[in-house]
Amino acid sequence: MMRSRSKGQWALLAGPGASFMLLAFVAPVTILAASSFVDPGKHLTLAYYWRFFTEPQSISTLWNSLRLASYTTVWAVLLAYPLAYAMASLGSGWRNTILIVTILPLTISVVIRSFGWQILLRNGGPINQSLIALGVIDEPLRLIFSETGVVIGLVHVYLPFMVLPLASAIERIDSRLEEAAMILGASAFKRFIYVVLPLSVPGLAAGATLVFTASISAYVTPALLGGEGVQVMPTMVAQQVLTLMDWSFGSAVSVILTVVSLGVLIIHWGTVARFTNWSSRTEAAKK
């Protein structure tokens, strides 16, 4: 490449972006993290972390976050598989339709989407009314301002993150493997369990990691669809900082949230992603 004659060029190109990010992003986040270790008397302390891990309310908030992110991930997997499988097997018309419908909500503000869910899920809304009309329930279900509402909203927001990696993993599966299984007499169910499912694990893992980290970090959806009743880590951060003005404790909660979310990513990079990178490299080497 142009390396030989252009020693300083990279610095010239990278300089503006790098220094901007250092000042506008790295500095604020580092200062915030640092302030969680300092008490009002400017002494180093772990008191805010001690408080978090000994306060039952904080622990239950962390547990809420982990639980809701897990539910969201499981539902996203269940809804994404049919879509991804259909994209690979139903022809280009279906493929493009699924792709467009999946991407479209990504370009629409989460405020508008939550507004739509508020209309759908409220007590007098169409879901509760039809369930009552059908005689399934007598009293409207508490769909909004509840954990159910938050999970529905989160699944809707982060489903594309699951569908897209899963679809590309399923599309990469050699169709002759499924044919061979069929010729050998495997039923559609067995073909899915023994061929498609194991070979789609890299896409599944990548998607699940993205959905989990994104939904545990989400603030807007829990705030709009969960209301006061559902406390998760991001809403706790906002409450500590904006309502209670407790910046130090808020910063400690921020650090814990970031560490949990990053931790999941790092575990993914260290295990499944490393293995799949390795297997795709050997595939490339064969070609």
Added chain:
Amino acid sequence: MSGPAGRLFLLKLLVAAILLFILSPLIVVIISSFGAASFLYFPPSSYSIRWYHEVFELDGLGDALGNSLLISGIATPLSIVLGTTSALALARYKFAGKSALTAMLLSPLVVPAIVVGIAMLQFFRSIDSLSTLQAMIIAHVAITLPYMVRTVVASLEMEDESMLEAARMLGANAFQSFVFITLPTIRSSVFTGAIFVFIISFDNYAISMFLSDASTTTLPIKMLEFIESRTDPAVAALSSLLIIFSVALLCISTWAVGLKRVARMSGG
């Protein structure tokens, strides 16, 4: 029902149901916006387009829209320039600390938005010389930059190196080979990246919410205020207009680079 045809039918039915789930909150907002009653019902009992006239009377909408267009309009070109130059450095050169630089440029993708929001609030409060508007523009550039970097790096990796080699042998200088070879290669990704950057900035709520004050309220913040304070379908009409705007932008970017690359760009 059994056999391959029956199973295919079931799969199609299931897919149609999931697609309906994805579209339902948008469809509901659009249908409710045509309700004639002054309280938002779904489905409406009678239809009218009166709320589309009312949209323009919403108090403070003009200012919020102006602020949003100003912030996203300034942040997008800044993100394009910083993102493209950084991407060129990452894709073209080998240097010490390259992976650290990559990690730093992409880090806003892995830090929760709420954490970025309060970190920037704390930081910009301590710097008196910046106005709220300037702080918001800087924040929007920072959170959109990773998307730009990722998109342009991906397109540069597809660039034909032998073309650059040929240009150099024929005596082209760095500027000429950039204009005649690199620019045509990355043009469409820069364009689509810019559309995504604009959308991400324009739709941002979590970070703007922390940084804005009364005079710099953005459209998503104002919309949430309307949703919480009004019970008529005017907000639904406004939301419908914004949905149409997003569909138009998605069509333009699909037309520019194709569906497959738009999907790759949006898929984390």
